[in-house]
Amino acid sequence: MDFYRIPGYLIFGSRLRRLSEYYISELNSVYQLLGIPFDTSWFSFFYILSEAEEISLIDLSNRLQISHSSVSQMINNLRQKKLVKSVRDKQDARKQVVTLTKTGRKMLDDIKPVWRSIESVLSTFETRDENLKDFLDRLSKLEDTLRARPLREHILADMQPK
Incomplete structure (x- = not known):
């Protein structure tokens, strides 16, 4: 099981950052290719x-x-x-x-x-x-x-x- 799903909203920001980093990396790869x-x-x-x-x-x-x-x-x-x-x-x-x-x-x-x-x-x-x-x-x-x-x-x- 994916650790990031277990803590729910406690790790919401980290999941968004991880998704964002993946998305940006993939798009940069497309431009590079x-x-x-x-x-x-x-x-x-x-x-x-x-x-x-x-x-x-x-x-x-x-x-x-x-x-x-x-x-x-x-x-x-x-x-x-x-x-x-x-x-x-x-x-x-x-x-x-x-x-x-x-x-x-x-x-x-x-x-x-x-x-x-x-x-x-x-x-x-x-x-x-x-x-x-x-x-x-x-x-x-x-x-x-x-x-x-x-x-807050x-x-x-x-x-x-x-």
Whole structure:
């Protein structure tokens, strides 16, 4: 029996992390096998830049709900790989906007079929197995519940004498 199933919710975070690490490793393997030098840690940035020609660092930070510092670090990393460039905003010179370079746009073209396949395969899992039906909706509901009131508050309230 799989140890990770025995403790139930006591090990929920570890199971999510283990699943996430497996998922990321598998996707990175796909990119590597296809000869695409893409790393899944870049996904959010590429996805947003696939929808917008350019975006400011502040808007990226807000959309991804991560710190401006984290966004800057990732953009610097992608800039070093010559996948993005940043320039001053034409309307507001205090802002930096990021765009994909020609190399970045080529990579985006190469990875889009992988994204379509990921979506197709995982949607098929959901369709074939009734237990996986609406999985992302249920995950979103859990995220909403935890955003509305942190888990620690639920736990501490539960521990109060009744």
